Amino acid sequence: MEPVKAIEMRGITKTFGAIHANQDVDLTVYNGEIHALLGENGAGKSTLMNMLSGIYRQDNGSIVIYGKEVHFTSPKDSIAIGIGMIHQHFKLVDVMTAKENIILGKGKGLFTKNKNLAKEIKEISDRYGLDVNPEKKVYNMSVGEKQTLEIIKVLYRGAKILILDEPTAVLTPQEIKRLFQILRNMREQGCAVVIITHKLNEVMEISDRITVLRKGKTIGTVKTSEVQVPALIEMMVGKKVDLEIKKEKMPIPKKPLLEVDNLYVLNHDHKLALEEISFSLYEGEILGIAGVAGSGQKEICETIAGLTRAERGRIFFEGENIIGKSPRDIIRLGIRMGFIPEDRLGMGLVGSMDIVHNLVLKDYQNQPGVFLKRGPCEVKAKAIVNRLDIQTPGIHFPVKKLSGGNIQKVLLGREIDSNPKVLITAYPVRGLDIGASYKIYDLLNEQKSKGVGVLFIGEDLDVLMDLCDRIMVFCIGKIAGIVNPDEVTKEEIGLMMTGGKEVSLS
Amino acid sequence: MNGIHISKREDLPKKRETVIRILAVILSIVCAGLVIWILGYNPIRVFPSMISGALGTEIRLQQTILKAIPLIVTSLGILVAFKMKFWNIGGEGQIIMGALAASYVALNMDGLPKGILLSLMALAAMIAGGLWAFIPAFFKAKMGVNETIFTLMLNYIAIKYVTYLQYGPWKSPESQGFPKVATFSDNAVLPKLFGIHIGWLIALLLVVIVYIFINHTKKGFEISVVGESRETARYAGMNIATIILIAMFISGGLCGLTGMIQASAVEKTLSANLSGGYGFTAIITAWLARLNAIAVLFVCIAFAILLQGGAYIQISMQIPAAVADMMQGIILFFVLGSEFFLQYKVNLAGSFRKAKEVA
């Protein structure tokens, strides 16, 4: 029997000003299929899906849902027809319970029928294997639970077509497994699932078919079973890309640069954010930190950089205790940090200022006198732009108007340019596409070969395992273990992150 | 779909920006004209009379400049704080405290030579205004106390304290029991240059100084960075608390200097309504100048033209004060409104074009 076409988008074109976000894009998704929408940042994936969920309207082309052409004027129309979108940023009210969030916005009439609702939620949960306590408040939920709740929410509203925008970005391996199981259950039930991602291994694992977009155009749709990763990459990037992360062996006589000894740190609520943290960072190594978001990654960075006070413990840099030193002094010692927060700008760069002033940011305090000298930084800015191939109209262009990859290059370029001894880098490839990510990994490896001790905080376990010499796993503010990536599996690290098991290796 | 969609603008071509601004001015004039026409005045006479009343003769020009001086100095003070996104609504109080300190010096040390006395008055005023701003800055920096309410409340404390002095300890025995502080001796009065007290020279100098301070010094750079992103400043190793304290001391100091200028050159005494609302007006002018010191100069002059023009037509055309104030209000409404349209984009229902990152 010919499967039912759930979505049929034909010749979709959408422009924003001079930019063609989508150009003559085709996409067909069948019922009972998990369809991956693959592409680099800026390829037009989200724009396409936003048109499907009624947020934008296409300039040209048609959208046919279950055989009927539709003209959405608002997200409400899209929801009404059975399309549910799970965004990267959850749209939940923190102080409400799961149940309250589910009925929110659905409100017809002032009161809701509690009994029916509980029953309905249970029905939906059972059918797809979803598991959420309806009375739990959102602020008490883990990221995985919030995502599950979002899924229940759209299902409760009658969604038969589910769109997920980068759903695995914030999940642990175990949570990803659970999510994939849910998606498979939905497939069994005859739903159509579209998953937007740029993680190739996940695409290979979960999807039935793949549509690849590049620069706003459809490159092609392939069956997952009939395609190999390198071919997909070529479709995405438009050329062959070498995806090997080189890992040089560390020199044998290891000299510790940074020694952290029994560190305790409190967070804003005066609760322990870090406990009993002891480790060494050697020269010429990349030490990775893995952990569920909020396990103390930010605190360890800030404490080493002198931005957060340690409650107890010592940090030695080349034999000298740096606890109590000012951030400024620590920078002078050669410990540099580049932290990429979720909005990419917040902590390292001033968005409205240009590259020069963002370089001045870490330089001006070494200048004598009261006046600001920009000259040296202009020279440096030009050098960095050239060396890292930063795409910008000029060094006097506000950094917030650059693309994500270029912003991150500016940030990392600035830290590397100072010839640091220790480089702390948190989420340096956050939101970057494949090409840009590998450029960053190369930069880190280059630092490593220069003898710099690199502390790398990452999200993607695959990358951590490929890049790092050792991985330190954090679990709720404690070190669950420091492992050699060659000797453990991803799943084992995932378990350690969530407190399942401890592996002690050096 | 119901409602209106408002989103922040990313970019606007210079040409459209100019068109919006011009449109705002024209609309404001048409609207204000309509209102005064309804009230029975001839708008075709009123507007030119306003302009000529502010610029037409030397006397009028002087009057305009006299109003621009305190506005410029205060706006510069507000600018320094706002550059840091520290919402200093306490300009009034800082002006008053500056005037108070200057008056104390003027009344108690009037035996000093003029130059020294005036310098001392200015210094005292800047310290007093600075300290008055330092209090909320301290609580903001150390405890995160909201500065908006804090600075606002300090206005009232300052005004009431001066009222108390005026009615009590500082009441001049020569005024037959009328609550008035004694008049300064001539030594404590700012001299004139080209017919206007030298406050105008001070204001011009300060425009240049503040411009250089914000754009070409390390401290100014720190203030800008703290204003743009506190986290970035922290990660760059800046001592945010110190920066807040210093910037607010400067901000309050400049406002305090306004107090000294007004007390010394205009009122020749201390009074509770000496601040004349400049502390609040300066918020508007600093904002309209987009926190640029050079632009402050021009915006304040334009505003002073509006003030003097309004005062002039009240007299020359015998328009009630309320109507003149209303005209100023309408003009301001449109000009400020255009700033909104320059920064935000408003879409009426139905059209779903969000100027967002193209994803």
Next chain:
Amino acid sequence: MKKLLVILLVLTLSMTAMAGCGGDTGGGDGGAEDVTTIGFLYIGPITDGGYNQAQHEGYTAVKDYFGDSVNLLYAENVAEDIQAVKTNAINMIDNGASIIIATSFGHMDGMEELANEYTDVTFLHFSGYKKNDTNFGNYFGAMEEARYLSGIVAGMTTKTNKLGYVAAYPYTEVRIGINSFYLGAKSVNPDVTMNVVYINSWGDAALEQAAAESLLAQGCDVLTQHADTSAAQTAAEKAGCYAVGYNIDNSAVAPGSFLTAPVWHHEAYLIPVIEKIIAGEYVPESYYGTMADGYIGLAPLTSLVSDEAKTEVEKVQDQIVAGEYPIFVGPLKDNEGNVVVEEGKALTTHDEIWAIDWVLEGITAIQ
């Protein structure tokens, strides 16, 4: 959109152009032959039902008297600081004014500065004490005479023997009024006492009303005020009590409470002095008008006033006008028990009266 823009542009341009032709005729052409432009500065609105209204009645009388030979300007709500006084006065001078009349005490310092800067303009200041030898004089009146007479009315009307006085500032002019009113009441009613509340403002209807209500609550059944509005009279009417007004005849505003009011006849001074100024014969002076001059008056006693009181007032008024009735006659003690006017002495000259810095025994004053 574009069309709208064009229309607006044309509109504005045409407005400006027309105005350009018209020049600045709006600026009252004071320079024309034989027309004297006179500017009045008021501290409040001319419709305040009191002080400023009385001043503006003077303005109107001047206008009626001189007709087309004067061009009158006025500014309301001129604050008592130099900046406000100068801004308004200079704008008037710029519009051709050769006489500036400021009408509140706090306008004095601004007027002094102006007189030094604009020597060809004549400055007249009501209620102040500063003047110079060329172009700056002041004027005021012996309000104590009318106050005393209205005190007689109050003293003979009160049943509780408690009078209430809403006062502006504890300032000499106000104290003279308080004491003379009380002396008038006491002259006919030895048991009378008086409470005074200072509102620390010349005029503020809300403050005046609040003060009046507090006095009524203290058991005062006849109120008067030295403040700019009629709020005390309306408050008294509401409470079923009586009130003596001030500044102008307010019998229509509070017919249920209004007894009489000491009033100003500013035109009695302004008309002759303006004639002198125009004729170039003015010599700065400190004018102090009296009832005899017609500068001070008493509003007609209303039907609420007893015939007895009417007779008493008429009798005393005749003596005052004849100059045979000094108000402040010893022995007088202030409310701290000090003798302020000795037995057998009286305060008769302006300077003696304007040295009063006390309130009399029997008066309770609240700051």
